[in-house]
Amino acid sequence: MTRDDPSAASPLLSVRDLTTRFYTDAGVVSAVDGISYDLAAGDTLGIVGESGSGKSVSVRSIVGLIEEPGRIDAGTVHWKGTDLVGASDRDLRAIRGAEIGMVFQNAQAAFDPTYTVGEQLIEAVRAHRDLSKAAAREEAQALLEEVGIPNAAQNLDNYPHEYSGGMAQRAMIAMALAGEPELLIADEPTTGLDVSIQAQIIELFRRLVEEREMALILISHDLGVVSQVCERFLVMYAGRIAERGSREQLLTDPKHPYTQLFLESIPDVDTVDDLASIPGTPPNLLEPPSGCRFHPRCPKADRGLCDVDPPPEIDFEAGHAASCYVYTDDYDGPAEDVPTPEADR
Amino acid sequence: MSEQRHRVEPLTMGRGQPLLAVRDLKKYYPVTSGILGRHVGDVKAVDGVSFDLYEGETLAVVGESGCGKSSMAETVIGLRDTTDGEVYFRGEDITDHLDSDVRRDVQMIFQDPFSTLNERMTVGRIVAEPLVIHGEHRTDREAYVRELLDTVGLDADQYYNAFPHELSGGQRQRVGIARALALNPDLLIADEPSSALDVSIQAQILELLEDLQDEFGLTYLIITHDMSVVRQVADRVAVMYLGKIVELGEVGTVFDDPQHPYTEALLSSIPRVTTQPGEDDRITLEGSPPDPSNPPTGCNFHPRCHLKAECSPEEQDRCETEEPPLRAIGGDRQVACHWRPRGE
Numbered sequence: 076m077t078r079d080d081p082s083a084a085s086p087l088l089s090v091r092d093l094t095t096r097f098y099t100d101a102g103v104v105s106a107v108d109g110i111s112y113d114l115a116a117g118d119t120l121g122i123v124g125e126s127g128s129g130k131s132v133s134v135r136s137i138v139g140l141i142e143e144p145g146r147i148d149a150g151t152v153h154w155k156g157t158d159l160v161g162a163s164d165r166d167l168r169a170i171r172g173a174e175i176g177m178v179f180q181n182a183q184a185a186f187d188p189t190y191t192v193g194e195q196l197i198e199a200v201r202a203h204r205d206l207s208k209a210a211a212r213e214e215a216q217a218l219l220e221e222v223g224i225p226n227a228a229q230n231l232d233n234y235p236h237e238y239s240g241g242m243a244q245r246a247m248i249a250m251a252l253a254g255e256p257e258l259l260i261a262d263e264p265t266t267g268l269d270v271s272i273q274a275q276i277i278e279l280f281r282r283l284v285e286e287r288e289m290a291l292i293l294i295s296h297d298l299g300v301v302s303q304v305c306e307r308f309l310v311m312y313a314g315r316i317a318e319r320g321s322r323e324q325l326l327t328d329p330k331h332p333y334t335q336l337f338l339e340s341i342p343d344v345d346t347v348d349d350l351a352s353i354p355g356t357p358p359n360l361l362e363p364p365s366g367c368r369f370h371p372r373c374p375k376a377d378r379g380l381c382d383v384d385p386p387p388e389i390d391f392e393a394g395h396a397a398s399c400y401v402y403t404d405d406y407d408g409p410a411e412d413v414p415t416p417e418a419d420r
Numbered sequence: 421m422s423e424q425r426h427r428v429e430p431l432t433m434g435r436g437q438p439l440l441a442v443r444d445l446k447k448y449y450p451v452t453s454g455i456l457g458r459h460v461g462d463v464k465a466v467d468g469v470s471f472d473l474y475e476g477e478t479l480a481v482v483g484e485s486g487c488g489k490s491s492m493a494e495t496v497i498g499l500r501d502t503t504d505g506e507v508y509f510r511g512e513d514i515t516d517h518l519d520s521d522v523r524r525d526v527q528m529i530f531q532d533p534f535s536t537l538n539e540r541m542t543v544g545r546i547v548a549e550p551l552v553i554h555g556e557h558r559t560d561r562e563a564y565v566r567e568l569l570d571t572v573g574l575d576a577d578q579y580y581n582a583f584p585h586e587l588s589g590g591q592r593q594r595v596g597i598a599r600a601l602a603l604n605p606d607l608l609i610a611d612e613p614s615s616a617l618d619v620s621i622q623a624q625i626l627e628l629l630e631d632l633q634d635e636f637g638l639t640y641l642i643i644t645h646d647m648s649v650v651r652q653v654a655d656r657v658a659v660m661y662l663g664k665i666v667e668l669g670e671v672g673t674v675f676d677d678p679q680h681p682y683t684e685a686l687l688s689s690i691p692r693v694t695t696q697p698g699e700d701d702r703i704t705l706e707g708s709p710p711d712p713s714n715p716p717t718g719c720n721f722h723p724r725c726h727l728k729a730e731c732s733p734e735e736q737d738r739c740e741t742e743e744p745p746l747r748a749i750g751g752d753r754q755v756a757c758h759w760r761p762r763g764e
Contacts, residue, residue: 125618126589239708269484269645271705274689281698296618299691303698323695340623342648344675344690350652352623356588 085156086113087258087290088137093150093160095129095136102361106132108314109150116257119284119291121305121322123298125337127357129314130294134260138175139167173203176251180263182243185250186235192219192246193231199253218249223279241272248279258290259283265300277303298341302326307394310334313358313368315385320395330389330397332375367400375401378410428508431472432752437511438472439639440496440607445469445505447488447495451713463713465491467663468505470746473607478633478640480654480671482647484686486709488663489643493609496641497528509607524554527600529593531612536596537584543569543595544580550602568598571635573628590621597628601636611643626653647690651675656752659683662712662720665746669753679749679760681727719744719758727759735759 091111097104107129114120122130135141137152139159152159154170171177179185186195196215200206206214212231219227222245230242238246244264251259261280265273281304284291295301301308308325310318310333318331329335339351355372358364364371370381381400389402400406428441447466450459465488473479481489494500496507498518506515514522527550530536537546547565551558558564566576572594584592593613600608613629614622630653632638644650650657651671658668659680667680678684688703703726710716716723722739731739738758746756755761 125620241708269709270647270686270689271484272708273691274702274704275706277691278704297691299693302693302695303691326693326695337620338693340620341693342619342623342626342646342652344648344651344687344692347651347672350623350626352627353620356590356621357618 086153087116087118087155088114089151089153090133090137091151091153093133093136093152094148095132095141096146096148098144098146099361104360105363106145106314106360107136108363110311110314110316111150112309112316112319114258114290114292117284117288117290118307119293119305120307120309121301122292122294122309122311123296123301123337124311125296125357127313127360128311130311131262132314133311134262134292134294138171138177138260139164140171172199172251172256173254174257176254176256176259178244178247178251178259178261178264180266182240182247183235183238185247186243188235191232191234192238193233196231196246196250196253199250203254215249215253218252219246221252221283222246222249223275224249240268241275244268244272244276245279248276248283252283252287256289258292260292260294262294263296264293266295266297273300280304298338310337313363314360315368316388316398317369318395318397318399320391324392324395328391328395330391330395330402331369331399332373332401333369334397336374367398375409377405377407380405380407428511431470432748435472435474435752438508439475439510440473440641441506441508441511442472442492442496443470443506443508445492445495445507446503447491447500448503461713464663464715465712466495466503469660469663469665470505471658471665471668473639473641475606475639476633476637477655478642478653480642480644480650480657481660482644482650482657482686483660484645484709486662486712487660488712489660490611492660493528493611493641493643497526497609498523520554524603525606527603527605527608529596529600529608529610529613531615537592539584541583542580543574543582543584543587546584546595547598547602550599554603556603565598565602568601569595571601571632572598573624574598588621589617590624593617593625594628597625597632601632604636605638607639607641609641609643612645613642614649615644615646622649629653647675647687659686662709662715664720664756665754666721666756667754668746669751673753679753679755679762680721680757681725681760682721685724685726716740718742719756727757731759 092109093107094109095107097106110133124130136147147160193215197211200211200214216227216231219230224230224242224245265276277300293301293305302322306322308320308322309316312333318334329338336351336353340353342350353372358368366382366384367386370376386398386400388396388398390396430438445466446468448462448464451461451463452458453460469492483489495502501516506513509522544565547568548561566580569576569579574594614625654671657671657674658665661682667683678687685703685705689705705724707724718740722728728736728739744756744758746754748754749761
């Protein structure tokens with residue numbers, strides 16, 4: 076199996092065979108099923124996938140944010156050499172917000188409405204650094220300025236509800252930066268924002284990654300957003316990594332049939348194109364399909380092969396790999412009854 | 421109440437009678453203050469919108485949150501009272517009094533199929549509900565509903581007796597569309613019909629809407645924030661900013677050669693799927709849309725406008741004091757900017 080960029084000497088983050096399941100009343104949900112990847116200092120990794128692909132659960136597993144009835148059942152997550160799976164809550168809390176900063180979709184909800192943004196930001200700064208209140212306030216103001224909030228001094232004393240959606244998102248990014256993280260994890264950070272505000276936040280991520288030389292994991296259903304910021308991609312489908320590679324490799328030469336169809340289904344604002352739709356619906360992860368989890372929707376599925384065992388990961392160029400039987404000698408072409416986009420409409 | 425039909429003067433010469441005509445529509449929400457509820461101002465959600473919608477076409481109304489596009493649609497369909505202005509359907513004034521016949525002809529599809537479907541009803545009952553409401557007693561109701569399910573791409577045998585929670589998002593949207601089709605309408609108003617869906621499923625729903633238009637000759641008014649969706653499905657587009665239409669025209673020409681600086685910036689802001697980020701010359705819209713209860717003077721857009729920097733102080737003064745009217749600039753194209761079209 077490839078481990079992404081082979082030149083990365085000792086990775087900052089190294090995830091191996093990570094498996095997270097949810098033990099619900101209805102049964103066991105196989106949300107993340109044996110994913111592995113590495114991240115070097117300063118890397119920008121985009122995790123792309125549709126709802127239920129496991130992209131959020133996979134990063135929440137890294138930082139120990141999986142709650143009951145969820146459980147990490149297998150695998151390791153090495154952060155600078157230490158395995159975070161099974162680490163104590165105290166150790167995880169110390170890493171979260173300090174070495175690893177996190178930003179989520181709904182910024183307003185991430186703040187306590189009863190305290191000013193400044194109070195919360197000052198607390199975050201002091202949690203990680205031994206500063207006087209006055210020095211922490213200065214630092215908090217500098218953080219708000221860094222993320223592009225105008226009149227930072229006054230805005231420190233405003234409550235979260237007084238912030239617009241875009242401002243709140245910037246403020247949450249400032250919170251995540253308070254511990255001077257080496258890795259920033261952003262989960263759908265621009266979803267729900269207007270396109271003009273979204274463009275501003277994308278610009279901000281680009282600047283922060285460059286200026287702070289920190290690594291970034293950006294999770295989004297929107298490939299446009301990810302491609303604007305990240306150099307390496309993971310494409311997830313139904314809890315597994317379908318394909319990995321550089322931005323260039325995945326966008327110009329996608330190998331996995333899911334990646335290919337996913338790219339073709341994205342509407343282009345610059346031309347009218349024939350949108351491909353992926354037949355069927357994403358699988359129910361209470362009872363995931365056997366073999367390759369994409370096989371029931373795949374136009375290239377070879378019955379008797381793709382529906383038996385999980386596919387091997389096939390390497391292409393450096394860092395580019397796809398988990399698909401199409402590139403193996405056993406593959407005999409699609410079965411007669413494979414779904415086509417036309418048949419399903 | 422005058423119900424007589426008369427000719428509505430179309431906005432564009434030579435295009436004939438529109439199916440839906442909206443004239444200077446206004447929807448204000450009063451802002452009150454204190455325990456006495458004193459009226460201290462208005463949020464001008466829709467502030468003088470006019471457009472025509474022709475039979476068989478798809479008009480998209482696009483804009484960011486708070487631009488008034490949803491309020492406009494809800495006022496047109498009679499879910500909200502108008503503050504001022506008129507709405508005509510087939511030449512009949514239906515402003516604030518949609519009668520039962522028109523109500524059948526105009527149906528609505530919502531963004532979130534999850535919240536609009538009654539969780540305790542089966543799919544079959546949900547789709548049949550409009551027939552019940554309108555007192556249409558057909559003996560073949562079940563067969564008709566099954567046919568509708570088939571039309572929207574749902575296997576009737578599998579889903580007729582299913583409950584909404586058993587369906588995926590895309591399947592629920594299909595049920596919403598089947599229900600909207602039950603009364604055989606002429607006009608479908610769709611408010612963000614694909615925004616809650618994953619992109620691969622979104623493509624399925626957009627395709628379905630196009631197929632249905634071809635099959636039944638439907639007319640669509642689509643409300644969306646998603647410019648990519650507009651490009652794929654609409655014939656014409658109206659761009660709204662702060663309660664007003666700032667640009668209107670055929671989709672291809674508006675998108676390829678936007679005239680209003682807001683349209684230009686909006687199109688430029690969309691994050692394209694790219695292998696070379698940061699190399700495009702983007703126009704970044706600074707700041708957030710202003711508060712609609714206290715809109716800027718003159719042109720609504722002037723505080724965020726990138727054209728303003730190129731204007732002389734006298735020209736800037738005009739932007740700040742004089743509201744630019746939406747005016748025809750050839751063909752079906754309209755724009756509300758003092759300085760556009762270019763080179764005028």
